[in-house]
Amino acid sequence: MDSSEHGSPVISPGVAIGGTLPPGLTEEEAEEIQVELTKVDDEIQTLRQVLMAKERHAAELKRRLGISPLSEIKQNITKGWHDVQCSNAYMRTSQTLGDLNRRVTSSNLYLTASATLEDIGRSDAYKRTQETLSQAGQMTSAAFSTVGSAIRNRFGEMSTK
DSSP, rough: OOOGTSSSOOTTTTOOOTTTTTTOOOOHHHHHHHHHHHHHHHHHHHHHHHHHHHHHHHHHHHHHTOOEEEEEEEEHHHHHHOOOOOSSSHHHHHHHHHHHHHHHHSHHHHHHHHHHHHHTTTTTTHHHHHHHHHHHHHHHHHHHHHHHHHHHHHHHHHHHH
């Protein structure tokens, strides 16, 4: 197998890509470099083949364990969210927002607004609007559930092929 199969050109001994040797490089050095380049290209090709075989083997093991692409995505998202929640930045932000929330909820403006909102919450117009939005939310939730099931089924079909 010559190095042209790896994407690098075959260079005649003593001749660089442009047809001449680079300054300060003898024909013997160029030949040695060419041999080394060929060896490295062959090693890269071998490593690619080994990696592809390992990836196929890992995919087969996951399939046998019942690990689908969707479950892997879910697991990655769950782990990522856990990592975010454990980060110093998240914990500091959470603490700051908690402190801010305590200050706001104990302010006179908040208490007055809260009482006004309670009055609004008892009104007939608010109750009718709430019922309408609740029904719309239930219908939307059902639609998303149907779409989610269809996606899960499709991923299941893809993983068994």
